Amino acid sequence: MIPVAEARARIVAALAPTGPENIGLDAALGRVLAADVAARRTQPPVAVSAMDGWAVRSADGAGPLRAIGESAAGRGFAGAVAPGETVRIFTGAPVPAGADAVAIQEDARHEGDLVHLADVPGPGRFVRPAGLDFATGDLLYSAPRRLGVRDIGLLAAADVPRIDVHRRPRIAVLATGDELVPPGLPRGPAQIVDAARPALLAFIEARGATAVDLGIARDDAADIATRAGRAAGADLLVTLGGASVGDHDLIARVLAGDGATLDFWKIAMRPGKPLMFGRHGDTPLLGLPGNPVSAFVCSLLFLGPAIERLSGLPGAAPRLAEVRLASPLGANDKREDYVRATLAPGADGIPLAQPAPVQDSSQLRTLALADALIQRPVLAPALPAGALVPAILLDQI
DSSP states (O other): OBOHHHHHHHHHHTOOOOOEEEEEGGGOTTOBBSSOEEOSSOBSSSOEESSSEEEEOGGGTTOOEEEEEEEBTTBOOSSBOOTTEEEEEOTTOBOOBTOOEEEEGGGEEEETTEEEESSOOOTTTTEEOTTSSBOTTOEEEOSSOBOOHHHHHHHHHTTOOEEEEEOOOEEEEEEEOTTEEOTTSOOOTTOEEOOHHHHHHHHHHHTTOEEEEEEEEOSOHHHHHHHHHTTTTOSEEEEESOOSSSTTOOHHHHHHHTTOEEEEEOBSEESOOOOEEEEETTEEEEEEOSSHHHHHHHIIIIIHHHHHHHTTSOOOOOOOEEEEESSOBOOOOSSEEEEEEEEEOOTTSSOEEEEOSOOOTTOHHHHHHOSEEEEEOTTOOOBOTTOEEEEEEGGGO
């Protein structure tokens, strides 16, 4: 068995980012930049007012100043402000030529065409100069970067209608097992509802990739080989189940006979020891346990970073946060452990983590209700309530 960190590093190192494609900004949310992006315009393009008030020459003092026109957003004043003159101005409107400040309307008294200032602004007061935010040619983002909502807003403001991004990775998913039946279909007394595959397909989509469902293969070599062959052209083939050592665990044997090569098999972790990685022809292969809880934990630790790497990102481990134990934890053994826990607010701002009393990997409900996975290193000692421990917060998926 190899350590979790080594397994993740070997998976990420064996993968390469997908190629670029050019897309419109309306489809860019969640995508990863494949090329740097520079501004195509200056923002603001001219000096504009930051407040409603009067555009003035600061050297003119308190006035009275003669009002000669108006400047509104999208419709500026065409003339220039001469000594002793002022222009009514609104937020976002261009500052007229000759003016160098804005007197806010609360500090001005308007009588007829004359304006008196109670507070004289200094040069540049309440004026946003041209290029305050960015200028044409400024580098906005360096690739790679996953684009969020705020990024879309900045790119739009910079007049960037299209960008180069990495193509969404295509992840083929193949479940195996005579015991599995899709939800809602009739099943025999010895069969169970397939939960791992729907969860895995959802995980892949949530991480920004495209899931390709190859269905459920029977415990039959020909069926497994046929379905696995349909993964040709995918960026990664993920199998569920059949990766252990039982007589009916056929994945490794069938795919090896079909030309697959394995880099490693078995990880020193709990849950999720039976995990394999290699290649099936030209397609990287990641074999996950069939147990839904184990499959999820392995997806979080290995498939998530693999998708990031294929998407053009480094493929880092899940972020860890510090939490405080609400109850004691026993000593750990030779496998890195991921303990399901719920979180509650702590008095000192550090969340209180309550480990589930039973950590059996068959309990999918315990996983669904958990807020975090407490990370327990190999041979970690017993810890009392109140101890600080690292945890993966499950809302980062």
